[in-house]
Amino acid sequence: MQVHRGIPEHADTPAVLTIGNFDGVHRGHQALLSLLTGKARALGLPAVVLTFEPHPREYFSPADAPARLASLREKLLLLQSAGVDRTYICRFDARLASQSAQSFIDDTLVRGLGVRHLFIGDDFRFGARRQGSFAMLQEAGVTHGFGVESMPTLCVDDERVSSSAVRNALLEDDLGHAARLLGRPYSIAGRVSHGDKLGRQLGFPTANIQMKHRRPALTGVYVVSVEGLAEERILGVANIGVRPTATARGRARLEVHLFEWSQNCYGAHIRVHFLHKLRSEQKFDSLDALRTQIALDSEAARQWFADRPAVGD
The missing domain is CATH 2.40.30.30 (Riboflavin kinase-like)
Incomplete structure (x- = not known):
């Protein structure tokens, strides 16, 4: 798997893309990555992940940020094992935090990463003040010619699989439940x-x-x-x-x-x-x-x- 720091000015090839923090790469993430790699193979394009460092919550409120489930190195290893071809690590700083949703679409998704098809989680928001939405991405897809799909929530034992749920299970010393959410110990x-x-x-x-x-x-x-x-x-x-x-x-x-x-x-x-x-x-x-x-x-x-x-x- 290729790992890149920052976003290029112009993509060298179109890509099938997903975006997220992927802390822990739990079963919900794994389902999303399975859709990503399946679509990429079908289109003959690289499967690409855009992630952020540090976690946005660590940037906005470092004292209250949740404990990380995985280091950056661990996350990259897990993404690689899931079949991801490229990962772009975007530094989350004041510039990115203030970037408009439209600028993120134009500069990052379209020009920088050459998105041909985009998968996102059902709770994904982006841009300054979280103004970007799924509907906005769909409109951009029509304009720029890329597809957009939302990954529905994955539940285990009637609980939404999330990094927060894994953290809570670990906090409560329920390693068995954490393993069920992660798909592994x-x-x-x-x-x-x-x-x-x-x-x-x-x-x-x-x-x-x-x-x-x-x-x-x-x-x-x-x-x-x-x-x-x-x-x-x-x-x-x-x-x-x-x-x-x-x-x-x-x-x-x-x-x-x-x-x-x-x-x-x-x-x-x-x-x-x-x-x-x-x-x-x-x-x-x-x-x-x-x-x-x-x-x-x-x-x-x-x-x-x-x-x-x-x-x-």
Whole structure:
């Protein structure tokens, strides 16, 4: 998949296009992307996604913006796996926020991306003060010769599938429901970096994934499986949070203690699948108390897998 930063002045080829933030690439997104790629293949044109960075809500109200379900890199990997040919990342800034809906159609959709057919979600609005609508796009399609289709809402168990619904499920520790909305267990991917080696000192070495500036959508101690280190997934137990026992002002970090694994994995890009929550993150009175609890967590995770042997296959 080709990835482009910004919108070209003139498209080099017509495209079948969809627009959105695609946070988490949940089942609703997947259905939309299936329509996109199917139409693109039928027309012999590239399947193109236009997305925004940062998320518009992070731009307008950073303090109140929702936690991201996926980093930009994770989103791109998921879009690629869905069959997208090109993704354009448009910087959401003051210029874009003030751009009129008509200018967005003329400059971005028609001239910059060469839209031949457009798929949008049923709640899509665009342009300054969200003045652009589905009806406006239909009118533009008649003028400029491109088709416009709206993706109807996808529901699971009578609930509208959305990124907000996934976040709520994770917040309520309902990993099963989150997985149903996503079509897969919730996961976080990242590169293994050097930490402070505290886990090693406690007898439970961990693979550490720095969350950078990201606020995680879930926190606590979880049963996990990890891909990216071997042909089969490696089982383990993970803590995601600020590690209150180790530091007074910690940045969110994901630490995974891997079972049956002793090799160096620094620099590896791994994906951690969250399968079951064991407990919330807590502060312990001493490192000895923390060591005891980690041992209990590890045993509980091993028992969880033992009770569900197919999960570890």
